Amino acid sequence: MIDLAIMVEGQNGLNWPRWQRLVKLVEELGFYGLFRSDHFTNSRPPDLDSLELWTSLTWLAGNTRRIRFGSLVTPVSFRHPALTARMAAAVDDLSGGRLTLGLGAGWQEREHQLYGFDLLPPAERFDRFEEGVQIIRQLLQQSEPLSFAGKYFQLQNAALLPQPQRRGGPPILIGGNGKSRTLRLVARYANEWNAIFLKSEEYRRLNRHLDEFILAEGREPNMVRRSMMTGLVFGVDQAALDRRVTDDRNSSVDELKGRGIIVGTPSAVVDQIGALADAGVQGLMLQWLDLDDLAGLEALAKTVLGKH
Secondary structure, three states: OOEEEEEEOOOOOEOHHHHHHHHHHHHHHOOOEEEEOOOOOOOOOOOOOEOOHHHHHHHHHHHOOOOEEEEOOEEOOOOOHHHHHHHHHHHHHHHOOOEEEEEEOOOOHHHHHHHOOOOOOHHHHHHHHHHHHHHHHHHHHOOOOEEEEOOOOEEEEEOOOOOOOOOOOOOEEEEOOOOOOHHHHHHHHOOEEEEEOOOHHHHHHHHHHHHHHHHHOOOOHHHOEEEEEEEEEEOOOHHHHHHHHHHHHOOOHHHHHHOOOEEEOHHHHHHHHHHHHHOOOOEEEEEOOOOOOHHHHHHHHHHHHOOO
């Protein structure tokens, strides 16, 4: 069975009341976890509430007991990797070891321009990302002070204290579908690969490539967990689904499925989740865009959660 989690886009109006309601409900309903994006704002106006990621995860860590949680994903372009490692270790400790540390290179041009962060061209961006992942991984996993002389980051005898309570710190997730850079970085450094909006056959193909890359790094494929974040258009019955498809997306069911989005009534959603499980997906983060639709979240849990 796939572990089913909820994912929210924090830049789409997330504030403390909405976050606290969602956190409590996701835990109560029995979902595996709750994950969220890390953005200052959206790629185009209007700008909405965007609760800061790490502050929100700290509240979740201290106010839940069961659910897994994490970032999908926190960009190296926003924060120095040593700061990210310190925050991740502290939040993971506070939660009793439930954080997954999702890392990314950064991609959204508008927020970088608005807030003064240097996004860099793609090749240099991924070079900087690899340096950042190396630093975070080593700070979390080794007890000796770290010295690092990179092009983008430099550390001299930097120690992470206190040491993470969980041996090696929280697992590192790298998200993305890129074969040339992303999958190779996953194979080299990550504990989890998180794909984005893929149909089952596309996921299966990339999953096979990842196995090959992992073996080439001298690791075993079962050392890397496989997950995916994707969209969801859900209705408890056909009439509700038709309204969702028309009102929320203004697209046909086939068009939505073609973009890798899960669409349907409970039985159809269960079938699509099953196809992803057959393709190798172990964890599924379902994007929940309407932050106030708590009734819909309850309906999803009651009709799908125990049947997939």
